[in-house]
Amino acid sequence: MSVVARNHLKQTGGIRAALLALLTCSSLAAAINRPQKTSGREWMDWARQRGARRLGEVPAQAPEPVQPAYPFDPTYIGVFSALHDTVAGEIRVIAEVAREGDCLAMTSCTVRHRGTFELQKLTSTPLMPFGAFNKDHQRFPEMRECFLVITLPSANMSLSEITIDLANKNRTITAVLEEIETLPLGKSKGLGMCVGPLFSEAPFFADFLTWYLELGVDRFFMYASHTDWLLKWDPKYYHFPGSRKKLQIFHHHAIDWRLYHPEHASKHYYGQWLMYNDCLYRARNTMELLMFQDRDEFINIRRHRPRTNLRQFFLEQFDKPEIASVAYWHARYFVHCKMDKVQVMDALPDKPTTKNPENPPLEVMRYWGYSIWDPDHREPNFTSCNQYDCHPKCVVKPKAVKIMSVHWIAVPEESYTISQKNLPPRLVFGKHISCKAPSIWGGDWDEDPNKMLCFKENLEAILYPPAEPKRPHAIHMCPQEEINAYLAGKWPINRTLALS
Numbered sequence: 458m459s460v461v462a463r464n465h466l467k468q469t470g471g472i473r474a475a476l477l478a479l480l481t482c483s484s485l486a487a488a489i490n491r492p493q494k495t496s497g498r499e500w501m502d503w504a505r506q507r508g509a510r511r512l513g514e515v516p517a518q519a520p521e522p523v524q525p526a527y528p529f530d531p532t533y534i535g536v537f538s539a540l541h542d543t544v545a546g547e548i549r550v551i552a553e554v555a556r557e558g559d560c561l562a563m564t565s566c567t568v569r570h571r572g573t574f575e576l577q578k579l580t581s582t583p584l585m586p587f588g589a590f591n592k593d594h595q596r597f598p599e600m601r602e603c604f605l606v607i608t609l610p611s612a613n614m615s616l617s618e619i620t621i622d623l624a625n626k627n628r629t630i631t632a633v634l635e636e637i638e639t640l641p642l643g644k645s646k647g648l649g650m651c652v653g654p655l656f657s658e659a660p661f662f663a664d665f666l667t668w669y670l671e672l673g674v675d676r677f678f679m680y681a682s683h684t685d686w687l688l689k690w691d692p693k694y695y696h697f698p699g700s701r702k703k704l705q706i707f708h709h710h711a712i713d714w715r716l717y718h719p720e721h722a723s724k725h726y727y728g729q730w731l732m733y734n735d736c737l738y739r740a741r742n743t744m745e746l747l748m749f750q751d752r753d754e755f756i757n758i759r760r761h762r763p764r765t766n767l768r769q770f771f772l773e774q775f776d777k778p779e780i781a782s783v784a785y786w787h788a789r790y791f792v793h794c795k796m797d798k799v800q801v802m803d804a805l806p807d808k809p810t811t812k813n814p815e816n817p818p819l820e821v822m823r824y825w826g827y828s829i830w831d832p833d834h835r836e837p838n839f840t841s842c843n844q845y846d847c848h849p850k851c852v853v854k855p856k857a858v859k860i861m862s863v864h865w866i867a868v869p870e871e872s873y874t875i876s877q878k879n880l881p882p883r884l885v886f887g888k889h890i891s892c893k894a895p896s897i898w899g900g901d902w903d904e905d906p907n908k909m910l911c912f913k914e915n916l917e918a919i920l921y922p923p924a925e926p927k928r929p930h931a932i933h934m935c936p937q938e939e940i941n942a943y944l945a946g947k948w949p950i951n952r953t954l955a956l957s
Contacts, residue, residue, distance in 0.1 A: 527721035560603035651736035653680025788837035794892035
């Protein structure tokens with residue numbers, strides 16, 4: 458090294474400074490050559506991977522994002538109904554959302570006056586009373602019910618549509634407003650029944666309809682869930698249909714049908730909470746009482762007399778003005794069911810009645826070896842049931858309820874301090890007629906009348922009712938001959954039923 462170079466290094470810091478400058482230049486060159494990062498976390502990941510390559514290590518790969526088990530749109534908002542009560546001056550929007558924040562952001566809306574272009578800005582109150590079923594929201598996402606309450610400036614407004622604004626989300630949802638029915642002058646309110654969801658066939662729907670028409674039910678609000686995937690056995694779904702027979706629509710002047718197409722993520726039993734709240738609000742001006750019943754359930758009044766009026770019977774149970782609903786338990790009666798094929802006939806004016814090869818036979822479901830019209834003296838034991846066990850069903854005053862749950866009130870109106878009054882089974886209980894047998898549990902109808910109807914667990918629960926706190930979710934009723942065989946140690950048995 459020359460004297461001049463040696464003197465220069467002394468003046469600038471020596472060899473140590475030169476090495477530092479060389480390292481700095483190398484780092485700057487590497488920084489220029491590497492891809493630009495958008496955050497400190499990404500820069501740290503890049504530096505960690507670079508260091509691992511220098512040491513000969515294989516960096517850990519980031520986990521793959523979790524994919525939903527079924528089609529799911531995280532931005533989805535679906536309006537089930539937008540109902541306008543012209544008497545109360547109120548709008549109720551019933552919807553389902555994929556994100557909770559989208560519902561809570563619906564704090565304002567705009568309504569359009571019918572026949573004009575006049576718009577009016579209003580405030581809306583969002584409600585989300587129900588939680589999620591699944592803990593794994595990434596793998597099994599689900600829709601959530603969202604209810605909006607809009608108080609109008611006055612009653613008897615004529616409105617055509619509503620546009621809901623999502624605060625700070627630059628998004629709007631528009632729906633057509635439907636005026637709910639009001640009573641004609643001089644007509645009194647009746648007894649209605651909400652039934653849904655219907656997604657498959659049930660035996661003897663004509664019996665169900667006749668049973669309740671004779672007891673004085675004035676109107677049936679029927680809700681059908683319709684989509685192809687519903688009738689497929691899907692283990693990824695929270696619920697599955699008890700039958701996969703396609704639904705047949707039964708027409709009657711007392712029935713109002715409504716159709717709903719559920720999403721895969723409509724986890725709350727195919728939209729049942731949407732249907733029940735739609736029915737509740739839709740019937741509030743025409744029905745004094747509303748029953749919530751399934752199509753295979755038959756009420757059994759112990760002091761039943763011919764021409765018993767069900768509306769009058771239930772009104773007697775509302776012995777205090779602050780009672781919002783009365784409820785009665787159900788027992789599950791296992792029965793055999795079968796499929797009958799009926800050939801569709803054509804009758805033309807100029808031809809005799811003949812079989813038409815283009816019309817396939819119609820499948821009709823019926824109970825096998827059991828009739829709801831015959832007396833059944835078996836006594837269900839409800840002693841271990843509480844307010845919400847044993848499948849209770851409610852009869853409500855529509856205007857006493859703010860939000861309806863599956864079979865009971867979720868949120869009553871403030872003035873009704875008694876949400877539910879349970880009626881004693883010595884007075885009334887329900888029969889849930891179930892076609893499911895052990896061989897096809899959760900499947901289609903049973904075609905073999907010789908198969909047993911009950912599991913060993915069902916028989917033990919009947920003979921030895923569980924004590925608290927092991928309360929039963931349901932009370933099962935088995936044939937007496939199966940109970941006797943179990944007590945005699947001769948269970949299982951090969952039972953034979955009449956084929957009629």
